[in-house]
Amino acid sequence: MEFSVKKSDLLKEIDLAQGVVEKKATIPILSNFLLEAKDGHIHLSATDLELGLLSNCPAKVKKEGAGTVPARRLVDIVRSLPEADIKVRVLENQWIELKCERSSFKLVGMARDNFPALPTVPETLATVSGSALATLIKRTSFAVSSEESRYTLNGALLMLKPESATMVATDGHRLSLVEHETTVEELNNELRILVPRKAMGELEKLLAQAGDDAKVQISKDDSHLFFSVGDRVLISRLLTGQFPNYEAVLPKETPRVAELDKETFTGALRRVALLSDERSHAIRLQIDKGRLELFSTSGEYGEANEAIDAEYVGEAMEIGFNFQYVLDFLNVLSEGGRVRLELQDEQSAGQLRPVGEERYRYRYVVMPMRI
């Protein structure tokens, strides 16, 4: 294998791919990228056996072939090089040589046959708008459970219909649900898939690179999910298992509704949270006609409170929440605007929603704390 490639072209691809490379070097070949030179392109593969990424970039191929190269080292080296052409070539015993202007590197590669074969992309089942999918992911990924024992909560449920895309995630304490009216192409029926947390993160990066007009083609086989964005393909192991019946926990009646200015609420919450209990993160919300007051108490450091205006005409009530859960929701909304806090009673789940967002129906359900 021998080729030359523009530094910026190569860096863009390996930078994206390094999130997929295995961090713990338990299987040495997985800390490597597989590079294949053919048809005027470098084809790049990376995998940690959970996720895989295929991508490519244009190159001047002098001699077709393949080789593997330590991923971290390659990223560090390419990043440090000047903006110029990089010449790459495989030497004997899997050594890889890199030359750029007056610098020269020799990296220890491994036999390409050791690199696991990634599955081939099957037929597309659905095509969705990249920016819509990015918003769905941004607004749900923080609510995905990171507790490995709760296997089926380690991902978000993506439900596609010809005219809508919906994503929902929960960690058992809060639930984030976004429905978006959008045309899903090539889909006749309904498609439900569990997208693992790590895949959501990598997909978010791919979509950010791809720009607003990008389309995502989704497909799956018996054990993998495939997301194709332009020339790049993210492959994820399929999460098996039943996602909980989330519809059963969506609040049905929320007679008490307060409307709040989002930025004012966020600011007050951040300040009052500074003296919340360090372990429980509990804050108390008191709503009464026209106002919402936030309280916190830390046994160790003291207490805080702040009152803000609220559009509220219901009965007075008090409820406790983990402030972080509320803040997680506020942080993913776009700047400005208003939010609705919809409550039933102090023991039942509360619901938060942005006001007047037409394209997305966003519901965030949080279980209160017992205070």
Add this chain to the structure above:
Amino acid sequence: MQGGATKQILHVDMDAFYVSVEELENPTLRGKPVIVGADPSGRGVVAAASYEARKFGVHSAQPISKAKQLCPHAVFLRGNYEKYHQYSEIVSGIFGQFTPDVERVSIDEAYLDLTGSERLQGPAISAADRLIRTVKDKTGLNCSIGAATSHVVAKIASDQAKPHGLLYVFPGCEPAFLAPLPVRRMPGIGKVTELELASLGIWTIGDLQALSGDRLSQRFGKYGEWLHSKSLGRDIEAYRYGDETKSISHETTFDRDTADAAELERTISLLSQRVARRLREHGFYARTVGLKVRFAPFRTLTRDVTLDEPTHLDSVIFQNALALFAKTFKPEQKVRLLGVRASNLEHAGFQKNLLEAPQHDREDRLARAADRVRDKFGFDALRLARSLDPASKPRPPRKPQA
């Protein structure tokens, strides 16, 4: 609360408290053997004895008839508990002048945490000395103090200092101070454990120190870890034995040792219901569920599991206790005793679970309804079927309590 700072704990124990109060009120009692307790001709016990009476072998919790035998010429008093409380309050007020962090263990005993108050109170040893003098000046009562870097060492030190003494254990000298003492001196080691330890050739706290924590855990479970830390003079916050209510537990010893899985499960169900009921009664939620199993040859295991969401529900406690049991039970081993324990108690302030909320709310309402029935008709009026013996006939419910 200062992270990293060496703790300074005082354990203050009033000397022969009840008797001393009686002597203050009636000075003619001084120097005489005085015993406060039940009617000496009845079946009650000794509540307190003066040092003069103790010379004859009288001690508290002894049957009063035995005390009468040992020391027939003693002055027997029935005790004036209201008076004792008044004195106890005065003494508490004095503690409060030394530190806000006072943990009263009983009417005549308290821990004072002086950590971080050195600038205000001077070194712990001089503060302790001042405390003994102040108590004497203000009330006329004697007390003894153990001062150390942990609750357990302070407690043992005050015991060694009695009567009317002060013993300060220098930081770092805790293991050396404890080593020569018999294991029984350690609060939390009772007669049963003492025997069990003796069978392993462990007589002194020093013998315990010599054993690795792992070996003790193998033999005694979590209690083994506790023993190891305490033998070195360290407090374990999460697992206090013998201190005040940090847990609610029920246990039962079988009439005959049994390996009958169905019977054992029934028992765990029953114990879980009793524990859950008491949790609800006291407004507690438990984050940790524990199981205690004593096998026929007196080998005791304790196992704990920490829950995602604290609970006071019969079903949650039962499921977790049962899961712990399944891990320890071997059909060839007969069980002598089972216990279910709820610890890590929280009054409030925890995150409720969203996905389990509908189920838990239903069970919560059920449990509260069951509690109301039991308030009226007694615990056995309502039981989970899992805890009933299919071979036995149901008993008719009791009449409502007035």
